[in-house]
Amino acid sequence: MQAKTFHTALLTGNEAIAAGAYKAGVRVATGYPGTPSSEILPYLARFNNAIVNWSINEKTALEIAIGASIGYKRSMFTTKHVGLNVASDPFMTLALTGVRGGIVIITADDPAMHSSQNEQDNRFYSKFAKVPMFEPSDSNECFKFTDEAFEVSESFDTPVIIRMTTRISHSKSVVHIEPVYLPNMNLNSENKNNSYLKEKIYIKDIEKFVMAPVYARKRHKIAIERLKKLQEFSNNSGINRIEYNSLDFGIITSGVSYQYVKEIAPFASVLKLSFSYPVPDLLIKEFVKRVKSVIIVEELEPFIQNEISSIGINLKGKEIFNRFGELTPDMVKEGLINAGFIKKYDNKSSGKLLSKGGLSELDNLLKKLPQRLPALCSGCPHTSIFYALKKLKVPVMGDIGCYTLGALPPLNAMDSCISMGLAFGAAQGLSLSNSSPKKIAGIMGDSTFFHSGITSLIDAKYNNACFTAIILDNSTTAMTGGQDHPGTGKNLSPGQVMSNKIDIKRVVEGIGIDEIYTIDPYDYNAVYKTLKKALSSKNLNVIITKRPCILYPVKIDLGKKFKILEGCNGCGLCMQTGCPSILNSGKFLDNNKPVPFIDSSCIGCSICKDICVFNFIEEIKS
Numbered sequence: 001m002q003a004k005t006f007h008t009a010l011l012t013g014n015e016a017i018a019a020g021a022y023k024a025g026v027r028v029a030t031g032y033p034g035t036p037s038s039e040i041l042p043y044l045a046r047f048n049n050a051i052v053n054w055s056i057n058e059k060t061a062l063e064i065a066i067g068a069s070i071g072y073k074r075s076m077f078t079t080k081h082v083g084l085n086v087a088s089d090p091f092m093t094l095a096l097t098g099v100r101g102g103i104v105i106i107t108a109d110d111p112a113m114h115s116s117q118n119e120q121d122n123r124f125y126s127k128f129a130k131v132p133m134f135e136p137s138d139s140n141e142c143f144k145f146t147d148e149a150f151e152v153s154e155s156f157d158t159p160v161i162i163r164m165t166t167r168i169s170h171s172k173s174v175v176h177i178e179p180v181y182l183p184n185m186n187l188n189s190e191n192k193n194n195s196y197l198k199e200k201i202y203i204k205d206i207e208k209f210v211m212a213p214v215y216a217r218k219r220h221k222i223a224i225e226r227l228k229k230l231q232e233f234s235n236n237s238g239i240n241r242i243e244y245n246s247l248d249f250g251i252i253t254s255g256v257s258y259q260y261v262k263e264i265a266p267f268a269s270v271l272k273l274s275f276s277y278p279v280p281d282l283l284i285k286e287f288v289k290r291v292k293s294v295i296i297v298e299e300l301e302p303f304i305q306n307e308i309s310s311i312g313i314n315l316k317g318k319e320i321f322n323r324f325g326e327l328t329p330d331m332v333k334e335g336l337i338n339a340g341f342i343k344k345y346d347n348k349s350s351g352k353l354l355s356k357g358g359l360s361e362l363d364n365l366l367k368k369l370p371q372r373l374p375a376l377c378s379g380c381p382h383t384s385i386f387y388a389l390k391k392l393k394v395p396v397m398g399d400i401g402c403y404t405l406g407a408l409p410p411l412n413a414m415d416s417c418i419s420m421g422l423a424f425g426a427a428q429g430l431s432l433s434n435s436s437p438k439k440i441a442g443i444m445g446d447s448t449f450f451h452s453g454i455t456s457l458i459d460a461k462y463n464n465a466c467f468t469a470i471i472l473d474n475s476t477t478a479m480t481g482g483q484d485h486p487g488t489g490k491n492l493s494p495g496q497v498m499s500n501k502i503d504i505k506r507v508v509e510g511i512g513i514d515e516i517y518t519i520d521p522y523d524y525n526a527v528y529k530t531l532k533k534a535l536s537s538k539n540l541n542v543i544i545t546k547r548p549c550i551l552y553p554v555k556i557d558l559g560k561k562f563k564i565l566e567g568c569n570g571c572g573l574c575m576q577t578g579c580p581s582i583l584n585s586g587k588f589l590d591n592n593k594p595v596p597f598i599d600s601s602c603i604g605c606s607i608c609k610d611i612c613v614f615n616f617i618e619e620i621k622s
């Protein structure tokens with residue numbers, strides 16, 4: 001037998017998930033972009049044998065994966081944590097039907113909310129749905145566990161969750177991988193190793209896939225029985241492992257916390273949970289019996305702690321560590337000091353000593369940097385809308401995208417941002433409350449409109465609502481890095497699935513809305529006049545702004561620069577746009593007002609020129 005050639009590759013967790021899915025023979029992979037999960041599908045699309053596409057939203061993405069599984073194909077669905085809420089309806093019942101081809105669900109959680117509206121801990125979904133879960137601690141495990149997860153899915157007839165977090169998704173670490181599973185070494189080859197690539201003829205099985213009560217009741221019992229078998233697997237598969245060291249100190253941990261524990265307390269015995277639901281009850285009992293003092297280190301909620309408590313073992317965890325935000329090595333160290341595992345200046349522990357107040361050197365350095373709020377890019381086409389909305393002083397129900405930054409100073413032009421696709425529903429609800437003397441505006445981007453804004457706009461027309469719906473069409477999903485959506489007419493696997501371009505205006509017309517305005521957001525005067533007109537009309541109306549994002553899919557350079565002329569009276573209107581190219585020069589006029597200036601990052605959108613009512617901004621002529 002020929003020995004396999006292994007290669008070491010430095011991959012992010014997301015790339016390693018894609019490589020693992022390719023190795024497992026995944027045939028259909030779907031998802032909706034969401035940080036920190038967005039890079040998995042584009043990486044997988046670099047291989048040749050899977051159909052990899054963005055879907056309109058997470059629910060649809062999972063539904064497609066389910067259909068592929070019913071057709072005996074391995075399928076994968078990727079999402080950020082909140083996206084699983086959107087897909088939770090099919091997910092909860094998929095847990096009852098089980099699978100044919102394996103289904104792996106990647107949920108990438110975002111502790112500390114680096115780019116999210118909440119920090120829900122999706123490990124609870126696995127318990128809620130009675131679905132097994134892997135938690136990798138590095139990229140090598142991402143690769144191995146994804147392959148393994150498909151096996152578990154088919155062996156136990158269940159979907160499987162792989163729970164990532166931002167640090168695991170985006171950190172690079174070494175993966176031991178055969179070159180054939182790396183896309184750049186595999187440009188024109190098919191993965192022929194996997195038996196799951198063989199075609200099977202579809203047959204009907206209504207007892208398994210029609211969840212009418214008569215069959216669903218039976219399937220629920222099967223799902224409960226399945227959990228017992230999964231717990232045996234959790235105890236015996238070797239995926240969960242004990243690393244014995246000192247028998248005085250023991251730590252039960254999972255995910256990225258495992259890395260911090262190994263760095264800070266290399267002397268401690270560790271029970272590493274990689275298959276963390278259902279928990280390995282026998283392994284836990286063995287560990288607790290042998291090690292004198294055991295605590296739990298986990299990020300966010302006391303998930304492991306609760307599971308261990310449910311088997312009658314009470315250990316400390318959240319009494320020592322935060323229930324919010326990310327853990328860091330310094331926080332783990334501080335917790336272990338508080339738990340009496342290490343002394344403050346103990347040489348046995350590694351990691352830098354904490355400075356006063358528990359802050360790391362990095363924290364201290366970060367504190368010294370000037371504070372700056374996030375802002376729209378220079379020349380972002382959303383700028384003019386928010387500037388005009390602020391002037392018109394109307395309540396604005398907002399949504400999730402780059403444009404959420406319109407809520408922050410100096411624009412201050414958004415009143416709510418709660419979940420994807422909420423804006424039009426909330427605008428309808430607020431208008432029904434009759435609490436605002438002014439007409440309400442709802443605002444969302446093109447990708448969000450397709451994701452879940454369409455349904456609430458249909459509802460608004462159906463229920464005769466009266467508000468102004470604004471769709472900011474910049475022809476991309478900008479916030480997550482410029483992914484395609486139905487309005488772009490492109491997708492990740494264009495050779496395998498033809499994409500069609502869906503026209504937003506025609507969708508709105510199809511709903512039966514007659515008052516529709518399409519405007520160029522770089523024409524500030526038209527933006528202001530149109531908003532004013534739409535907001536004084538007694539109809540449900542729609543404004544579509546059309547201008548591509550300046551960063552995606554290609555960086556736009558309009559080839560123009562603007563400057564502020566001598567004589568500027570320091571009124572500050574241009575600075576109220578929030579354009580990062582307009583800065584305070586540090587000089588002051590006689591009236592003590594600061595003099596603005598425009599730096600070389602200006603892309604020449606001309607919005608500030610239109611806003612300066614005194615005509616002190618003009619294009620630089622070369």
Ligand code: SF4
Pocket residue numbers: 375376377379380381382402403474478479549550551552
């Ligand atoms: S990435 Fe695009 S949409 Fe986002 S702020 Fe920049 S220009 Fe605006």
Ligand code: SF4
Pocket residue numbers: 378379562577579580581582598601602603604605606607608609
């Ligand atoms: S023209 Fe004005 S608003 Fe546009 S990028 Fe330049 S400075 Fe910013």
